[in-house]
Amino acid sequence: MANILIIDDDKGIRKTLMELLRKEGYNTDDAVDGAEGLKKFSTKNFDVVLCDVKMPKTDGIVFLEKAQSINADIPIIMISSNSTVSTAIKAVRAGAFDYINKPPDLNRLLITIKNALNKKELIWETKQLKRKISRVQQIIGESAAMEKIKHTIDKVAPTDAKVLITGENGVGKELVARWIHEKSNRRNAPFVELNCSAVSEELIESELFGHEKDSFTAATKQHIGKFEQAKGGTLFLDEIGDMSLSAQAKVLQALEQGKINRVGGEKDLAVDIRIIAATNKDLAKEVEKKRFRLDLYHRLSVIIIYVPSLNQRKEDIPSLVQYFIKWVATEYNQPLKQIDKEAEKALQEYPWKGNIRELRNAVERLMIFAGSVITKDDVENYVFPSPL
Numbered sequence: 001m002a003n004i005l006i007i008d009d010d011k012g013i014r015k016t017l018m019e020l021l022r023k024e025g026y027n028t029d030d031a032v033d034g035a036e037g038l039k040k041f042s043t044k045n046f047d048v049v050l051c052d053v054k055m056p057k058t059d060g061i062v063f064l065e066k067a068q069s070i071n072a073d074i075p076i077i078m079i080s081s082n083s084t085v086s087t088a089i090k091a092v093r094a095g096a097f098d099y100i101n102k103p104p105d106l107n108r109l110l111i112t113i114k115n116a117l118n119k120k121e122l123i124w125e126t127k128q129l130k131r132k133i134s135r136v137q138q139i140i141g142e143s144a145a146m147e148k149i150k151h152t153i154d155k156v157a158p159t160d161a162k163v164l165i166t167g168e169n170g171v172g173k174e175l176v177a178r179w180i181h182e183k184s185n186r187r188n189a190p191f192v193e194l195n196c197s198a199v200s201e202e203l204i205e206s207e208l209f210g211h212e213k214d215s216f217t218a219a220t221k222q223h224i225g226k227f228e229q230a231k232g233g234t235l236f237l238d239e240i241g242d243m244s245l246s247a248q249a250k251v252l253q254a255l256e257q258g259k260i261n262r263v264g265g266e267k268d269l270a271v272d273i274r275i276i277a278a279t280n281k282d283l284a285k286e287v288e289k290k291r292f293r294l295d296l297y298h299r300l301s302v303i304i305i306y307v308p309s310l311n312q313r314k315e316d317i318p319s320l321v322q323y324f325i326k327w328v329a330t331e332y333n334q335p336l337k338q339i340d341k342e343a344e345k346a347l348q349e350y351p352w353k354g355n356i357r358e359l360r361n362a363v364e365r366l367m368i369f370a371g372s373v374i375t376k377d378d379v380e381n382y383v384f385p386s387p388l
């Protein structure tokens with residue numbers, strides 16, 4: 001059930017509204033003025049706010065303006081006994097959902113609350129849809145290394161050159177691949193990915209090229225492989241350094257001939273795709289150790305993009321933290337939180353073995369457990385806590 005915050009310096013009105021709304025099945029909380037209301041608004045989750053205009057300390061219009069900067073998606077209904085057209089206009093311009101006179105008509109109030117809840121639900125659904133439509137997250141960072149990567153993406157994306165992306169686990173190699181696709185002429189076609197380390201050697205060829213029904217024991221129906229799924233688009237082969245030598249030979253053949261053959265099939269199928277590969281291994285050394293084919297390495301490494309570890313670009317951590325704070329707030333429908341300088345410094349000094357992925361998880365924990373301002377103590381407690 002929806003949570004409603006009632007802000008009014010009149011105790012009688014607060015009590016009346018709380019009793020009414022609780023009878024309607026709503027959960028309620030109250031505050032005696034705008035200052036207390038802001039404190040609760042920034043630390044708790046509410047679906048609607050009812051706020052008086054004239055109050056001591058922090059009045060309703062000031063509360064409204066500050067609340068909008070914290071979370072503009074929460075509908076705020078202003079209530080006042082000293083109503084004027086100019087005050088109503090000022091409230092609506094500041095972002096109020098509606099303006100109701102005191103004493104409020106209870107039926108109108110309940111209808112307004114219902115409409116406000118419907119609007120909040122619509123905003124949430126719209127954001128969910130936008131997240132589904134959005135293809136890629138932003139590449140965050142202004143360090144020299146990240147600027148070089150962005151410049152390389154801009155240059156390489158419009159071509160069909162094969163790209164090999166290298167770097168440690170968690171640095172964002174997939175994100176770089178997605179941006180190459182997004183800025184390419186193939187952006188309207190599929191972006192298909194395969195983590196080569198997650199597929200067994202026995203099944204990798206079937207995953208890549210597909211198979212015909214009854215081509216092996218478990219092949220109960222025809223399967224379309226990643227090469228065909230990516231038709232006209234981009235095939236991203238992640239952790240290609242873990243691919244078996246036999247599968248490497250088949251991939252090389254497909255790249256050289258521009259066609260594939262499903263496992264158990266007799267018909268050659270033409271493929272029109274762009275290949276982007278990624279690895280956390282040094283493929284040159286893997287070639288020396290006879291674990292990776294030299295000819296395939298040369299095929300894939302027309303352009304090499306190295307993505308540095310987070311520890312190599314710590315100047316980007318503050319902007320990454322701000323980005324993830326906004327991301328988590330939107331994902332969990334939470335108010336935005338601030339982070340103080342000491343906490344930010346502590347995050348910059350931490351050795352990020354898991355890179356961007358580890359930092360994102362850390363910010364998610366901070367957004368769940370910290371107060372309205374993330375402090376150094378929060379970082380010590382929730383980012384690198386003592387072992388249990």
